[in-house]
Amino acid sequence: MNKFSFLYLVFIYLLFAVYTYFGDINFEYQIIGCFLLIILFGIPHGAIDHIVYKTQNNISNIKFYTFYLSLIVLYTVLWFIFPKWCLILFLLLSAYHFGESQFSEFNFNSLLKKLSSIFCGMIVISSLIYYNQSELIILSNMYSDTKVFESVFNSSIIEVSFYTSIILFLLLLLYEFVFNNNNIDDLFTILFEMILIHVTFYLFSVLIGFTLYFIFLHSLKVLKQEFQFLKKNTGDLTIKRFIIMLLPFTALSMFFLLVFYIGIVTGLLKISTFLFLIVGISVITLPHVFIMANFYNNKVH
Amino acid sequence: MFLNVIETIAPDNYVAFTFFIGYIAMLAASVFFFIERGSVDKKWKMSLLVSALITGIAAVHYYYMRDYNLATGDSPTFFRYVDWILTVPLMCVEFYLLTKLAGAKKSLLWKLIFASTWMLVCGYIGEAFNPGDGTSGHSVTWGVLSTLGYLYIAYTVWFGEVANLAEASKSDVIKKGVRYLAWFVLVGWAIYPIGYMCMPGGWLSGVMAPESIDVWYNLADAINKIGFGLVVYTIAVGETNKAEA
Numbered sequence: 001m002n003k004f005s006f007l008y009l010v011f012i013y014l015l016f017a018v019y020t021y022f023g024d025i026n027f028e029y030q031i032i033g034c035f036l037l038i039i040l041f042g043i044p045h046g047a048i049d050h051i052v053y054k055t056q057n058n059i060s061n062i063k064f065y066t067f068y069l070s071l072i073v074l075y076t077v078l079w080f081i082f083p084k085w086c087l088i089l090f091l092l093l094s095a096y097h098f099g100e101s102q103f104s105e106f107n108f109n110s111l112l113k114k115l116s117s118i119f120c121g122m123i124v125i126s127s128l129i130y131y132n133q134s135e136l137i138i139l140s141n142m143y144s145d146t147k148v149f150e151s152v153f154n155s156s157i158i159e160v161s162f163y164t165s166i167i168l169f170l171l172l173l174l175y176e177f178v179f180n181n182n183n184i185d186d187l188f189t190i191l192f193e194m195i196l197i198h199v200t201f202y203l204f205s206v207l208i209g210f211t212l213y214f215i216f217l218h219s220l221k222v223l224k225q226e227f228q229f230l231k232k233n234t235g236d237l238t239i240k241r242f243i244i245m246l247l248p249f250t251a252l253s254m255f256f257l258l259v260f261y262i263g264i265v266t267g268l269l270k271i272s273t274f275l276f277l278i279v280g281i282s283v284i285t286l287p288h289v290f291i292m293a294n295f296y297n298n299k300v301h
Numbered sequence: 302m303f304l305n306v307i308e309t310i311a312p313d314n315y316v317a318f319t320f321f322i323g324y325i326a327m328l329a330a331s332v333f334f335f336i337e338r339g340s341v342d343k344k345w346k347m348s349l350l351v352s353a354l355i356t357g358i359a360a361v362h363y364y365y366m367r368d369y370n371l372a373t374g375d376s377p378t379f380f381r382y383v384d385w386i387l388t389v390p391l392m393c394v395e396f397y398l399l400t401k402l403a404g405a406k407k408s409l410l411w412k413l414i415f416a417s418t419w420m421l422v423c424g425y426i427g428e429a430f431n432p433g434d435g436t437s438g439h440s441v442t443w444g445v446l447s448t449l450g451y452l453y454i455a456y457t458v459w460f461g462e463v464a465n466l467a468e469a470s471k472s473d474v475i476k477k478g479v480r481y482l483a484w485f486v487l488v489g490w491a492i493y494p495i496g497y498m499c500m501p502g503g504w505l506s507g508v509m510a511p512e513s514i515d516v517w518y519n520l521a522d523a524i525n526k527i528g529f530g531l532v533v534y535t536i537a538v539g540e541t542n543k544a545e546a
Contacts, residue, residue, distance in 0.1 A: 001459060017448075
Protein backbone atom coordinates (compact mmCIF):
# COMPACT_ATOMS: atom_id res chain seq x y z
CA MET A 1 0.00 0.00 0.00
CA ASN A 2 1.21 3.51 -0.70
CA LYS A 3 0.33 6.82 0.92
CA PHE A 4 -2.22 7.66 -1.76
CA SER A 5 -4.22 4.47 -1.18
CA PHE A 6 -3.97 5.20 2.54
CA LEU A 7 -5.47 8.66 1.91
CA TYR A 8 -8.13 6.98 -0.23
CA LEU A 9 -8.99 4.75 2.72
CA VAL A 10 -9.10 7.76 5.08
CA PHE A 11 -11.56 9.52 2.78
CA ILE A 12 -13.70 6.40 2.60
CA TYR A 13 -13.96 6.28 6.39
CA LEU A 14 -14.72 10.00 6.41
CA LEU A 15 -17.51 9.52 3.89
CA PHE A 16 -18.91 6.64 5.97
CA ALA A 17 -19.19 9.07 8.89
CA VAL A 18 -20.80 11.75 6.71
CA TYR A 19 -23.30 9.34 5.18
CA THR A 20 -24.18 7.86 8.58
CA TYR A 21 -24.81 11.28 10.07
CA PHE A 22 -26.57 12.97 7.15
CA GLY A 23 -28.08 9.95 5.39
CA ASP A 24 -27.06 11.27 2.00
CA ILE A 25 -24.93 14.00 0.46
CA ASN A 26 -26.82 16.58 -1.53
CA PHE A 27 -25.92 16.43 -5.26
CA GLU A 28 -24.84 20.10 -5.21
CA TYR A 29 -22.38 19.43 -2.39
CA GLN A 30 -21.10 16.39 -4.25
CA ILE A 31 -20.43 18.55 -7.31
CA ILE A 32 -18.67 21.24 -5.27
CA GLY A 33 -16.48 18.77 -3.37
CA CYS A 34 -15.60 16.66 -6.40
CA PHE A 35 -15.03 19.69 -8.59
CA LEU A 36 -12.58 21.16 -6.06
CA LEU A 37 -10.59 17.93 -5.89
CA ILE A 38 -10.53 17.63 -9.67
CA ILE A 39 -9.31 21.24 -10.08
CA LEU A 40 -6.62 20.79 -7.44
CA PHE A 41 -5.25 17.44 -8.55
CA GLY A 42 -7.10 16.02 -11.56
CA ILE A 43 -6.54 18.77 -14.13
CA PRO A 44 -2.96 19.53 -13.02
CA HIS A 45 -1.82 15.95 -13.59
CA GLY A 46 -2.28 16.53 -17.32
CA ALA A 47 -1.11 20.14 -17.30
CA ILE A 48 2.54 19.35 -17.91
CA ASP A 49 2.09 16.93 -20.80
CA HIS A 50 4.17 19.33 -22.92
CA ILE A 51 7.10 19.34 -20.47
CA VAL A 52 6.99 15.57 -19.92
CA TYR A 53 6.86 14.79 -23.64
CA LYS A 54 9.55 17.26 -24.66
CA THR A 55 11.88 15.99 -21.92
CA GLN A 56 11.73 12.52 -23.47
CA ASN A 57 11.47 13.43 -27.15
CA ASN A 58 13.15 15.93 -29.39
CA ILE A 59 10.22 17.86 -30.85
CA SER A 60 9.57 21.49 -31.57
CA ASN A 61 6.85 23.44 -29.79
CA ILE A 62 4.96 23.97 -33.05
CA LYS A 63 4.84 20.26 -33.84
CA PHE A 64 3.84 19.34 -30.32
CA TYR A 65 1.05 21.89 -29.96
CA THR A 66 -0.21 21.18 -33.48
CA PHE A 67 -0.45 17.50 -32.64
CA TYR A 68 -2.05 18.11 -29.24
CA LEU A 69 -4.58 20.70 -30.39
CA SER A 70 -5.45 18.81 -33.59
CA LEU A 71 -6.50 15.82 -31.54
CA ILE A 72 -8.63 18.03 -29.32
CA VAL A 73 -10.31 19.78 -32.25
CA LEU A 74 -10.84 16.54 -34.20
CA TYR A 75 -12.34 14.73 -31.26
CA THR A 76 -14.60 17.73 -30.44
CA VAL A 77 -15.93 17.73 -34.01
CA LEU A 78 -16.50 13.96 -33.91
CA TRP A 79 -18.50 14.33 -30.71
CA PHE A 80 -21.16 16.30 -32.53
CA ILE A 81 -21.36 13.80 -35.37
CA PHE A 82 -21.00 10.46 -33.56
CA PRO A 83 -21.68 11.11 -29.86
CA LYS A 84 -22.34 7.48 -28.91
CA TRP A 85 -19.11 6.21 -30.54
CA CYS A 86 -17.14 9.05 -29.05
CA LEU A 87 -18.43 8.09 -25.61
CA ILE A 88 -17.36 4.48 -26.22
CA LEU A 89 -13.94 5.69 -27.39
CA PHE A 90 -13.66 7.83 -24.25
CA LEU A 91 -14.46 4.86 -22.02
CA LEU A 92 -11.92 2.67 -23.84
CA LEU A 93 -9.23 5.37 -23.69
CA SER A 94 -9.87 5.88 -19.99
CA ALA A 95 -9.72 2.14 -19.33
CA TYR A 96 -6.41 1.87 -21.16
CA HIS A 97 -4.93 4.91 -19.43
CA PHE A 98 -6.10 4.03 -15.91
CA GLY A 99 -4.84 0.48 -16.27
CA GLU A 100 -1.49 1.63 -17.58
CA SER A 101 -0.86 4.00 -14.69
CA GLN A 102 -2.18 1.49 -12.13
CA PHE A 103 0.50 -1.03 -13.15
CA SER A 104 3.30 1.34 -13.97
CA GLU A 105 5.26 0.63 -10.79
CA PHE A 106 5.03 -3.14 -10.71
CA ASN A 107 7.79 -5.33 -11.94
CA PHE A 108 5.88 -7.68 -14.25
CA ASN A 109 7.14 -9.04 -17.54
CA SER A 110 6.10 -6.75 -20.36
CA LEU A 111 3.38 -8.84 -22.01
CA LEU A 112 1.72 -9.76 -18.72
CA LYS A 113 2.01 -6.15 -17.60
CA LYS A 114 0.27 -4.95 -20.73
CA LEU A 115 -2.53 -7.50 -20.40
CA SER A 116 -2.93 -6.94 -16.66
CA SER A 117 -3.12 -3.20 -17.14
CA ILE A 118 -5.75 -3.54 -19.88
CA PHE A 119 -7.93 -5.79 -17.71
CA CYS A 120 -7.36 -3.59 -14.68
CA GLY A 121 -8.53 -0.55 -16.63
CA MET A 122 -11.56 -2.50 -17.85
CA ILE A 123 -12.39 -3.38 -14.27
CA VAL A 124 -12.28 0.29 -13.25
CA ILE A 125 -14.54 1.51 -16.04
CA SER A 126 -16.93 -1.44 -16.20
CA SER A 127 -17.41 -1.60 -12.42
CA LEU A 128 -18.02 2.17 -12.22
CA ILE A 129 -20.80 1.80 -14.80
CA TYR A 130 -22.07 -1.59 -13.58
CA TYR A 131 -22.54 -0.49 -9.97
CA ASN A 132 -24.08 2.85 -10.95
CA GLN A 133 -26.05 1.89 -14.03
CA SER A 134 -29.40 3.27 -12.90
CA GLU A 135 -27.87 6.57 -11.82
CA LEU A 136 -26.06 6.97 -15.16
CA ILE A 137 -29.20 6.12 -17.11
CA ILE A 138 -31.18 8.73 -15.16
CA LEU A 139 -28.45 11.30 -15.79
CA SER A 140 -28.37 10.49 -19.51
CA ASN A 141 -32.13 10.89 -19.82
CA MET A 142 -32.17 14.22 -18.02
CA TYR A 143 -30.95 16.02 -21.14
CA SER A 144 -32.05 15.59 -24.74
CA ASP A 145 -28.49 15.69 -26.09
CA THR A 146 -27.32 12.86 -23.83
CA LYS A 147 -30.23 10.45 -24.26
CA VAL A 148 -28.11 8.53 -26.74
CA PHE A 149 -25.72 7.61 -23.88
CA GLU A 150 -28.36 5.41 -22.26
CA SER A 151 -27.76 2.60 -24.74
CA VAL A 152 -24.07 2.59 -23.84
CA PHE A 153 -24.63 2.54 -20.06
CA ASN A 154 -27.44 0.00 -20.40
CA SER A 155 -25.55 -2.29 -22.74
CA SER A 156 -25.07 -5.93 -21.79
CA ILE A 157 -21.44 -5.51 -22.81
CA ILE A 158 -20.88 -3.66 -19.54
CA GLU A 159 -21.86 -6.71 -17.49
CA VAL A 160 -19.86 -9.06 -19.70
CA SER A 161 -16.86 -6.76 -19.49
CA PHE A 162 -17.26 -6.51 -15.72
CA TYR A 163 -17.14 -10.25 -15.06
CA THR A 164 -14.68 -11.12 -17.82
CA SER A 165 -12.15 -8.49 -16.83
CA ILE A 166 -12.28 -9.52 -13.16
CA ILE A 167 -11.79 -13.22 -13.93
CA LEU A 168 -9.03 -12.71 -16.49
CA PHE A 169 -7.29 -10.17 -14.29
CA LEU A 170 -7.28 -12.51 -11.28
CA LEU A 171 -6.00 -15.38 -13.42
CA LEU A 172 -3.20 -13.22 -14.78
CA LEU A 173 -2.27 -12.09 -11.28
CA LEU A 174 -2.22 -15.67 -10.07
CA TYR A 175 0.00 -16.68 -12.98
CA GLU A 176 2.36 -13.78 -12.39
CA PHE A 177 2.77 -14.45 -8.69
CA VAL A 178 2.89 -18.24 -8.81
CA PHE A 179 5.09 -18.74 -11.87
CA ASN A 180 7.13 -15.56 -11.98
CA ASN A 181 7.75 -15.39 -8.23
CA ASN A 182 6.78 -11.80 -7.90
CA ASN A 183 6.73 -9.96 -4.58
CA ILE A 184 3.67 -11.11 -2.59
CA ASP A 185 3.36 -7.64 -1.10
CA ASP A 186 2.69 -6.28 -4.61
CA LEU A 187 -0.07 -8.85 -5.04
CA PHE A 188 -1.71 -7.77 -1.78
CA THR A 189 -1.40 -4.12 -2.80
CA ILE A 190 -3.07 -4.71 -6.17
CA LEU A 191 -5.87 -6.77 -4.64
CA PHE A 192 -6.39 -4.26 -1.84
CA GLU A 193 -6.72 -1.38 -4.31
CA MET A 194 -9.12 -3.41 -6.44
CA ILE A 195 -11.29 -4.15 -3.41
CA LEU A 196 -11.27 -0.46 -2.42
CA ILE A 197 -12.33 0.46 -5.96
CA HIS A 198 -15.22 -2.00 -5.93
CA VAL A 199 -16.32 -0.92 -2.44
CA THR A 200 -16.35 2.79 -3.30
CA PHE A 201 -18.03 2.36 -6.68
CA TYR A 202 -20.70 0.16 -5.10
CA LEU A 203 -21.40 2.18 -1.98
CA PHE A 204 -21.07 5.75 -3.20
CA SER A 205 -22.61 7.75 -6.04
CA VAL A 206 -20.94 7.61 -9.46
CA LEU A 207 -19.52 11.12 -9.01
CA ILE A 208 -18.01 10.48 -5.58
CA GLY A 209 -16.78 6.99 -6.45
CA PHE A 210 -15.13 8.14 -9.63
CA THR A 211 -13.59 11.27 -8.06
CA LEU A 212 -12.05 9.29 -5.20
CA TYR A 213 -10.49 6.81 -7.61
CA PHE A 214 -9.42 9.47 -10.09
CA ILE A 215 -7.75 11.68 -7.50
CA PHE A 216 -6.18 9.24 -5.06
CA LEU A 217 -5.36 6.20 -7.14
CA HIS A 218 -4.64 7.96 -10.40
CA SER A 219 -3.91 11.71 -10.48
CA LEU A 220 -1.82 11.96 -7.32
CA LYS A 221 0.15 8.88 -8.33
CA VAL A 222 0.82 10.26 -11.81
CA LEU A 223 1.78 13.66 -10.37
CA LYS A 224 4.33 11.95 -8.15
CA GLN A 225 5.71 9.96 -11.10
CA GLU A 226 5.96 13.12 -13.21
CA PHE A 227 7.70 14.98 -10.40
CA GLN A 228 10.22 12.19 -9.86
CA PHE A 229 10.85 11.88 -13.59
CA LEU A 230 11.40 15.60 -14.09
CA LYS A 231 13.56 15.84 -10.98
CA LYS A 232 15.79 13.09 -12.31
CA ASN A 233 15.99 14.54 -15.82
CA THR A 234 16.17 18.26 -15.22
CA GLY A 235 18.43 18.41 -12.20
CA ASP A 236 17.27 20.30 -9.18
CA LEU A 237 13.46 20.43 -9.00
CA THR A 238 11.56 21.39 -5.88
CA ILE A 239 7.88 20.80 -5.20
CA LYS A 240 7.29 24.56 -5.31
CA ARG A 241 8.88 24.78 -8.77
CA PHE A 242 6.87 21.75 -9.90
CA ILE A 243 3.60 23.38 -8.77
CA ILE A 244 4.56 26.53 -10.69
CA MET A 245 5.07 24.36 -13.78
CA LEU A 246 1.54 22.99 -13.36
CA LEU A 247 -0.12 26.40 -13.05
CA PRO A 248 -0.21 27.80 -16.59
CA PHE A 249 -2.17 25.06 -18.32
CA THR A 250 -4.25 24.37 -15.22
CA ALA A 251 -5.27 28.02 -15.24
CA LEU A 252 -5.87 27.90 -19.00
CA SER A 253 -8.11 24.84 -18.60
CA MET A 254 -10.06 26.58 -15.85
CA PHE A 255 -10.40 29.67 -18.01
CA PHE A 256 -11.88 27.73 -20.93
CA LEU A 257 -14.09 25.77 -18.54
CA LEU A 258 -15.46 29.03 -17.17
CA VAL A 259 -15.94 30.58 -20.62
CA PHE A 260 -17.85 27.56 -21.92
CA TYR A 261 -19.88 27.29 -18.73
CA ILE A 262 -20.94 30.93 -19.01
CA GLY A 263 -21.82 30.20 -22.64
CA ILE A 264 -24.09 27.34 -21.54
CA VAL A 265 -25.72 29.23 -18.70
CA THR A 266 -26.44 32.28 -20.89
CA GLY A 267 -27.79 30.07 -23.67
CA LEU A 268 -25.08 30.97 -26.19
CA LEU A 269 -23.97 27.36 -26.29
CA LYS A 270 -26.83 24.99 -26.91
CA ILE A 271 -25.54 21.94 -25.08
CA SER A 272 -26.33 20.53 -21.65
CA THR A 273 -23.86 20.81 -18.77
CA PHE A 274 -23.57 17.02 -18.61
CA LEU A 275 -22.63 16.71 -22.29
CA PHE A 276 -20.26 19.66 -22.00
CA LEU A 277 -18.43 18.02 -19.10
CA ILE A 278 -18.15 14.64 -20.83
CA VAL A 279 -16.96 16.22 -24.08
CA GLY A 280 -14.61 18.61 -22.30
CA ILE A 281 -12.94 15.89 -20.24
CA SER A 282 -12.73 13.43 -23.12
CA VAL A 283 -11.12 15.83 -25.61
CA ILE A 284 -8.27 16.61 -23.23
CA THR A 285 -8.00 12.93 -22.30
CA LEU A 286 -7.26 11.81 -25.86
CA PRO A 287 -3.93 13.62 -26.33
CA HIS A 288 -3.07 13.05 -22.66
CA VAL A 289 -3.38 9.28 -23.12
CA PHE A 290 -0.91 9.41 -26.05
CA ILE A 291 1.56 11.46 -24.05
CA MET A 292 1.36 9.20 -21.01
CA ALA A 293 1.60 6.00 -23.09
CA ASN A 294 4.81 7.42 -24.53
CA PHE A 295 5.92 8.40 -20.99
CA TYR A 296 5.45 4.90 -19.57
CA ASN A 297 6.97 3.24 -22.63
CA ASN A 298 10.09 5.36 -22.48
CA LYS A 299 10.33 5.03 -18.70
CA VAL A 300 10.62 1.27 -19.06
CA HIS A 301 13.23 1.43 -21.77
CA MET B 302 -25.08 -27.03 32.25
CA PHE B 303 -22.71 -27.62 29.32
CA LEU B 304 -24.13 -30.91 28.06
CA ASN B 305 -27.63 -29.43 28.18
CA VAL B 306 -26.51 -26.37 26.22
CA ILE B 307 -24.66 -28.47 23.63
CA GLU B 308 -27.71 -30.63 23.02
CA THR B 309 -29.87 -27.64 22.19
CA ILE B 310 -27.56 -26.00 19.67
CA ALA B 311 -29.18 -26.02 16.23
CA PRO B 312 -26.98 -27.35 13.39
CA ASP B 313 -27.35 -24.05 11.54
CA ASN B 314 -26.39 -21.94 14.54
CA TYR B 315 -23.24 -20.58 12.93
CA VAL B 316 -22.72 -18.08 15.72
CA ALA B 317 -22.40 -20.87 18.30
CA PHE B 318 -20.34 -22.91 15.84
CA THR B 319 -17.82 -20.12 15.39
CA PHE B 320 -17.73 -19.33 19.10
CA PHE B 321 -16.77 -22.94 19.76
CA ILE B 322 -14.19 -22.95 16.98
CA GLY B 323 -12.84 -19.59 18.07
CA TYR B 324 -12.45 -20.63 21.68
CA ILE B 325 -10.70 -23.93 21.02
CA ALA B 326 -8.55 -22.61 18.14
CA MET B 327 -7.28 -19.76 20.28
CA LEU B 328 -6.59 -22.12 23.16
CA ALA B 329 -4.66 -24.44 20.87
CA ALA B 330 -2.70 -21.51 19.42
CA SER B 331 -1.90 -20.29 22.92
CA VAL B 332 -0.52 -23.67 23.94
CA PHE B 333 1.46 -23.86 20.69
CA PHE B 334 3.07 -20.44 21.10
CA PHE B 335 3.85 -21.08 24.73
CA ILE B 336 5.54 -24.41 24.05
CA GLU B 337 7.39 -23.07 21.00
CA ARG B 338 9.07 -20.47 23.18
CA GLY B 339 11.55 -23.23 23.88
CA SER B 340 12.51 -23.46 20.19
CA VAL B 341 13.52 -19.88 19.64
CA ASP B 342 16.41 -17.67 20.60
CA LYS B 343 16.25 -15.86 23.96
CA LYS B 344 15.55 -12.47 22.37
CA TRP B 345 12.36 -13.80 20.72
CA LYS B 346 10.88 -15.59 23.73
CA MET B 347 9.03 -12.48 24.92
CA SER B 348 7.36 -12.04 21.51
CA LEU B 349 6.06 -15.61 21.56
CA LEU B 350 4.92 -15.20 25.15
CA VAL B 351 2.91 -12.13 24.13
CA SER B 352 1.39 -14.09 21.21
CA ALA B 353 0.45 -16.85 23.66
CA LEU B 354 -1.11 -14.30 26.00
CA ILE B 355 -3.12 -12.70 23.18
CA THR B 356 -4.66 -15.99 22.09
CA GLY B 357 -4.95 -17.26 25.67
CA ILE B 358 -6.86 -14.19 26.85
CA ALA B 359 -9.09 -14.43 23.78
CA ALA B 360 -9.72 -18.13 24.42
CA VAL B 361 -10.99 -17.41 27.95
CA HIS B 362 -13.22 -14.58 26.74
CA TYR B 363 -14.56 -16.63 23.86
CA TYR B 364 -15.44 -19.34 26.38
CA TYR B 365 -17.61 -16.83 28.27
CA MET B 366 -18.94 -15.21 25.09
CA ARG B 367 -20.05 -18.61 23.79
CA ASP B 368 -22.12 -19.25 26.92
CA TYR B 369 -23.47 -15.69 27.06
CA ASN B 370 -24.64 -15.89 23.45
CA LEU B 371 -26.20 -19.33 23.91
CA ALA B 372 -27.98 -18.24 27.08
CA THR B 373 -29.28 -14.86 25.88
CA GLY B 374 -29.07 -14.92 22.07
CA ASP B 375 -27.47 -11.47 22.28
CA SER B 376 -24.22 -10.27 20.83
CA PRO B 377 -21.67 -10.19 23.67
CA THR B 378 -20.53 -6.62 23.05
CA PHE B 379 -19.35 -6.15 26.62
CA PHE B 380 -17.10 -9.24 26.52
CA ARG B 381 -15.78 -8.40 23.07
CA TYR B 382 -14.54 -5.04 24.19
CA VAL B 383 -13.09 -6.48 27.41
CA ASP B 384 -11.19 -8.92 25.24
CA TRP B 385 -10.08 -6.30 22.70
CA ILE B 386 -8.93 -3.81 25.30
CA LEU B 387 -6.46 -6.40 26.54
CA THR B 388 -5.44 -8.14 23.35
CA VAL B 389 -5.20 -5.24 20.90
CA PRO B 390 -2.65 -3.27 22.95
CA LEU B 391 -0.72 -6.53 23.30
CA MET B 392 -0.68 -6.81 19.51
CA CYS B 393 0.74 -3.31 19.42
CA VAL B 394 3.38 -4.42 21.94
CA GLU B 395 4.44 -7.03 19.37
CA PHE B 396 5.35 -4.28 16.91
CA TYR B 397 7.61 -2.76 19.56
CA LEU B 398 9.22 -6.11 20.42
CA LEU B 399 9.86 -6.95 16.76
CA THR B 400 11.53 -3.62 16.05
CA LYS B 401 13.31 -3.32 19.41
CA LEU B 402 16.51 -4.78 17.97
CA ALA B 403 16.41 -2.13 15.25
CA GLY B 404 16.25 0.62 17.85
CA ALA B 405 12.58 0.98 18.80
CA LYS B 406 12.18 3.16 21.86
CA LYS B 407 9.77 2.79 24.78
CA SER B 408 7.99 5.92 23.53
CA LEU B 409 6.85 3.96 20.45
CA LEU B 410 5.43 1.27 22.73
CA TRP B 411 3.46 3.82 24.77
CA LYS B 412 2.20 5.67 21.71
CA LEU B 413 0.84 2.46 20.20
CA ILE B 414 -0.70 1.32 23.48
CA PHE B 415 -2.33 4.73 23.93
CA ALA B 416 -3.67 4.77 20.35
CA SER B 417 -5.10 1.25 20.63
CA THR B 418 -6.68 1.95 24.01
CA TRP B 419 -8.13 5.21 22.69
CA MET B 420 -9.53 3.34 19.68
CA LEU B 421 -11.24 0.75 21.85
CA VAL B 422 -12.54 3.02 24.61
CA CYS B 423 -14.11 5.36 22.03
CA GLY B 424 -15.53 2.39 20.15
CA TYR B 425 -17.01 0.96 23.32
CA ILE B 426 -18.65 4.24 24.29
CA GLY B 427 -20.03 4.57 20.77
CA GLU B 428 -21.38 1.03 20.62
CA ALA B 429 -22.40 0.13 24.16
CA PHE B 430 -23.96 3.49 25.08
CA ASN B 431 -25.71 4.15 21.79
CA PRO B 432 -29.02 5.86 22.74
CA GLY B 433 -30.82 3.68 20.17
CA ASP B 434 -33.37 6.40 19.47
CA GLY B 435 -32.66 6.39 15.75
CA THR B 436 -30.22 9.32 15.90
CA SER B 437 -26.67 8.68 14.82
CA GLY B 438 -24.79 11.61 16.33
CA HIS B 439 -23.48 9.60 19.27
CA SER B 440 -22.24 6.64 17.24
CA VAL B 441 -20.74 8.86 14.52
CA THR B 442 -18.88 11.07 17.01
CA TRP B 443 -17.35 8.17 18.92
CA GLY B 444 -16.82 6.21 15.74
CA VAL B 445 -14.79 9.04 14.21
CA LEU B 446 -12.76 9.43 17.40
CA SER B 447 -12.12 5.70 17.50
CA THR B 448 -11.10 5.65 13.82
CA LEU B 449 -8.49 8.33 14.51
CA GLY B 450 -6.75 5.88 16.82
CA TYR B 451 -6.99 3.13 14.23
CA LEU B 452 -5.61 5.33 11.45
CA TYR B 453 -2.72 6.42 13.67
CA ILE B 454 -1.73 2.79 14.25
CA ALA B 455 -2.18 1.93 10.57
CA TYR B 456 -0.06 4.91 9.51
CA THR B 457 2.68 4.11 12.04
CA VAL B 458 3.03 0.49 10.93
CA TRP B 459 2.84 1.31 7.21
CA PHE B 460 4.73 4.56 6.84
CA GLY B 461 5.79 5.74 10.27
CA GLU B 462 8.15 4.66 13.00
CA VAL B 463 7.45 0.92 12.88
CA ALA B 464 7.88 0.75 9.09
CA ASN B 465 11.09 2.79 9.22
CA LEU B 466 12.55 0.66 12.00
CA ALA B 467 11.70 -2.56 10.16
CA GLU B 468 13.47 -1.15 7.10
CA ALA B 469 16.46 -0.16 9.21
CA SER B 470 16.69 -3.65 10.77
CA LYS B 471 18.46 -4.93 7.61
CA SER B 472 16.75 -8.26 8.18
CA ASP B 473 14.52 -9.50 5.36
CA VAL B 474 12.70 -11.74 7.83
CA ILE B 475 11.76 -8.80 10.07
CA LYS B 476 10.92 -6.51 7.12
CA LYS B 477 8.61 -9.10 5.60
CA GLY B 478 7.11 -10.07 8.94
CA VAL B 479 6.33 -6.49 9.95
CA ARG B 480 4.81 -5.94 6.51
CA TYR B 481 2.54 -8.96 6.94
CA LEU B 482 1.49 -7.69 10.37
CA ALA B 483 0.77 -4.31 8.78
CA TRP B 484 -1.59 -6.08 6.36
CA PHE B 485 -3.34 -7.65 9.33
CA VAL B 486 -3.86 -4.19 10.81
CA LEU B 487 -5.08 -2.73 7.53
CA VAL B 488 -7.30 -5.54 6.26
CA GLY B 489 -7.88 -7.84 9.21
CA TRP B 490 -8.76 -5.07 11.66
CA ALA B 491 -11.07 -3.39 9.12
CA ILE B 492 -13.79 -5.84 10.23
CA TYR B 493 -14.10 -3.90 13.47
CA PRO B 494 -15.10 -0.47 12.04
CA ILE B 495 -17.25 -2.30 9.49
CA GLY B 496 -18.94 -4.23 12.31
CA TYR B 497 -19.39 -0.94 14.20
CA MET B 498 -21.18 0.55 11.20
CA CYS B 499 -23.41 -2.53 10.95
CA MET B 500 -24.92 -1.96 14.39
CA PRO B 501 -28.48 -0.53 14.50
CA GLY B 502 -28.43 3.08 13.32
CA GLY B 503 -25.15 2.63 11.48
CA TRP B 504 -24.84 3.30 7.78
CA LEU B 505 -24.35 -0.38 6.97
CA SER B 506 -26.99 -1.61 9.41
CA GLY B 507 -29.10 -3.18 6.67
CA VAL B 508 -26.22 -4.99 5.02
CA MET B 509 -26.03 -7.94 7.40
CA ALA B 510 -28.35 -9.61 9.90
CA PRO B 511 -27.14 -8.85 13.46
CA GLU B 512 -26.28 -12.53 14.10
CA SER B 513 -24.13 -12.60 10.95
CA ILE B 514 -22.00 -9.83 12.40
CA ASP B 515 -21.06 -12.14 15.29
CA VAL B 516 -20.02 -14.86 12.84
CA TRP B 517 -17.75 -12.44 11.00
CA TYR B 518 -16.33 -11.06 14.25
CA ASN B 519 -15.58 -14.57 15.49
CA LEU B 520 -13.87 -15.62 12.28
CA ALA B 521 -11.97 -12.34 11.97
CA ASP B 522 -10.84 -12.45 15.58
CA ALA B 523 -9.52 -15.99 15.22
CA ILE B 524 -7.72 -15.18 11.95
CA ASN B 525 -6.36 -11.88 13.24
CA LYS B 526 -5.07 -13.18 16.55
CA ILE B 527 -3.82 -16.58 15.50
CA GLY B 528 -2.52 -15.29 12.17
CA PHE B 529 -0.77 -12.41 13.91
CA GLY B 530 0.87 -14.86 16.29
CA LEU B 531 1.93 -17.16 13.47
CA VAL B 532 3.67 -14.29 11.67
CA VAL B 533 5.51 -13.42 14.88
CA TYR B 534 6.40 -17.09 15.28
CA THR B 535 7.73 -17.21 11.70
CA ILE B 536 9.92 -14.18 12.39
CA ALA B 537 11.21 -15.67 15.64
CA VAL B 538 12.03 -19.02 14.04
CA GLY B 539 13.55 -17.39 10.95
CA GLU B 540 15.82 -15.14 12.98
CA THR B 541 16.76 -17.99 15.34
CA ASN B 542 17.75 -20.19 12.39
CA LYS B 543 19.78 -17.35 10.90
CA ALA B 544 21.63 -16.82 14.17
CA GLU B 545 22.37 -20.54 14.53
CA ALA B 546 23.57 -20.90 10.93
